[in-house]
Amino acid sequence: MVTDAIHGVIGNSPRMRELKHQISQVAGAEFPVLILGESGSGKEVVARAIHQLSPRKQAPFVGQSCLAIPETLIESELFGFEAGAFTDARERRIGLFEQAEGGSIFLDEIGDIPLSFQKRLLRVLQEREVRRLGSTEAVAINVRVMAATNAPMEQLVADGRFRLDLLHRLNTFEITVPPLRQRQEDIPALVEHFIAKHAARYGISSPMPGTAILERLKAFSWPGNVRELENFVVRWISLGEEALEILDKRVSLSFESQDISRRWLSMTMDEIEAEVIKLVLADCGNNKSVCAKRLGLARKSLYNKMERYGIPGVEPRKG
Template identity: 50%
Template sequence: MLQPVAATRPAACTVLIVEDEYIIANDLRLLLLEAGYGVLGIADSVTEARQQLAQQCPDMVLLDIYLRGNETGIDLAGTLAEEGIPFIYLSANDSPSVLEAVNATQPSGYIVKPFREKDVLTALEIGRYRHAHRVEVQLREEKILQIALSEVLAQSQPWPEKLLQVAHLLQTPIGFDLMAVRYEHGDDVFTYRYYRTGFDEYQTLDQEAFLRLLNLSAAHLPELQIVTNELFKAPRCYSQEAYAVLCRQHPLLQSIAKTLRMESALVMPVAIGQDSRFILAFFSRQPDAYRARHLALLDRLEQPVALTLARTLAFEEVARLSEQLRQENSYLQEEVKTTANFEEIIGTSPALLRVFNHVSQVASTDTTVLILGETGTGKELFARAIHNLSARRDKILVKLNCAALPASLIESELFGHEKGAFTGAYDRRIGKFELARGGTIFLDEIGELPPELQAKLLRVLQEKEIERLGSNTPIKTDVRVLVATNRELEKEVSAGRFRMDLYFRLAVFPLTLPPLRERASDIPALASYFAQKAARNIGRAFKGIAPEALAELAAYSWPGNIRELENIIEQSTIVGDGQWPLELGRSLVNSLFQPESTRANAAAGVMGTGPKPAQPPKDLLDVKQIQQETEREYILSILVKTNGRVRGSGGAAELLNLKPTTLEYRMEKLGIRKTITSSGPEA
């Protein structure tokens, strides 16, 4: 009767018998051998069964419920389920409570004692089929889960929203009350947390919200970082006992576990490349919520999820760099249109040379500089000079006037925004801090920054990271910050309009620019420069400025400083029409061109007819000579500082941001020799 069944039995099917009654166990052994099964052994206790399982893995286990020792077959069933080994119960106990515990372990069958041979063989056949079917269903469900995770992670939406969908997908196979996702890429680290508040309902917690939930302050962040590093360092299931041991080692973790009532955890790092990884961490209020099968599931999902994450992050980086390049190009095009207020800093007055010295001292550092001065003193020009003399000169200098934008738009301009962050945010946009990565950002009129944005700027300066509007993802910044204002920030702080902590964070190196009235000796050079520039722009010849005009320029107080001087010169160039002296709205007499009669005489002289052209008055200042003297004095001051050294690191060419050959040509043209005397280079 058994022969037909035995003939169809695969020889590789092996069985472990766990039964404490020897006669029943031996009868089962003989029955199975006759039917073609392989019997790995007989165990009469859970301890002995586990020892045999450690040495060999059977295809099926026949398992009695009550065995020798303190543990039952139901206890062993948990181990078998974790290792994916199917089992069939053997028992004469039909107690409802026992049957309920048996069903909870999801056996592949149940044989009631006393049993017939046919009952055993049929149960084994059905059990093997059910197990194979269960494995097939499990693989199919895992494949569906893998595809769903890959699709969600590949979506072009903010990471908090994507990871929230991941939380929904993993709730069924894993189960959790709190899920934490940590991303590490070099020095960039960010963490998202999803706290279960209802059936498939979650609260997204950023760092601040998580601390509030735990009644902790920002002072606990370093300790929280240590605990996190310890918890997330390797794949592991933390059952109630293991989690309690970890909590005893870290009091802060114990406090968190007590507050949230968490009793078990599951951690799975997912490596992405050589220096990046995602870490999935699940926490449950159930004492033994996580077992080896959960870790095995995450392990099987690791490779496809890692490939999807790597591809998604690569696409995002390409998109970010493309958007940054587009904005840089757009920004630089605007710079070309609007930059030409000054092409160089002009002047040799002692007050200006002191500023030059301070600029050369601070430029090579990454120190935040607060540029102070009245309106029109050239704060933006000095910011550009600091950038051009720094190690960041090859990167972009990004400028933002805090007074030129409404308060509602400044945050978006500074930090960027995600698509849909507010009405009208149709696309993602990177902000000025992100655009200036590796370079310098210049915030003009910082005193106009609204109070709520002062706090956010302070956090950016302290944490070296930003967050786009509509996103909880921190973005590390590598930006040097230069700020400027014409306000007296100390008074603003006293009046409560400017944060004291932000003021001290910005005023690391204050740089005060002198007003034009304190550098009157620079007015002739500046006036001549602006006059030549204005004449060139409108296509007129320029011969110089009359002494009486310069005298009046020098006598004026210039409340608008250099910007006002440039406007006056440009105005006189436009309306002068070559006539002088010229009456202007501010009663400044400018003579930018020689009289019409002089130009007519000059033309006649060239043609060989009429009298010789009249020579310009001897007291007419030559703009070219003034510019040369200004340039000569400035180069000499730099050469004195470098002890006459032109080339190499710290040489005059580097300080002047010129090629050594260009500087040597200018020195030769201006009559400056390299010979060093006790007082500096020879003129």
């Protein structure tokens, strides 16, 4: 079996070969797949690869982050609505499940869907039909469901925040994407891939980093995983070796701390909180999941705080 070349999935380390093997195993099947892994590790890349290798590849792949939809809109976003279903519903809108007809739907951050909505989602998955908001009629759907999360699902179930029956419905097959620090051998190939990708996009070429730099990159922990490495490569393309400073910066943050604490004496708690959030965000390449984890916050609370303090980087709410 060819496991070297799977659409868009770079890396040939033992962990990645195993992952590609799993991708090709599940692609032909119809059952749901739950993709687990740290933020930025490539969960969506895996979902797209499964879709591309499946008999559904000609039909749409519809991806949506459940965290990005406000609780009140999740049902209409996924299932659609009829004209007049609510005040702003001027005309009928097809939901994401119907948009994915014949193909696959990818529900990212599934751990964040509101408890109040989980039962309705479960019913849709069981009965394979959706009911648009404001409609009494059910529409049959033929959609393969994939979901992803970096949340500890068992813990969410234990805390009563996620339904066990829904989890069982979603995790017929579980795939775990290993964090980048556990497959450092893949870093040169990923760097090469990202240089080519962004060189094509921006119309500039850039040399591969030399061996010594690649060794430094391999030794780095990459808390933001492949996404963080990609950000690094973008900087490398435009800045060259100066890009490496970002790796040093994490270390030097602690040296600035004396200055920071003196300034903090004249600040309110809110100002300090905002400053800490900005610092940690900058330190993890603007990766909100990693930032939330480091601050011991749920991602939602981080988003709320960012919104409250006017820190840019929160997607505007729809509707």
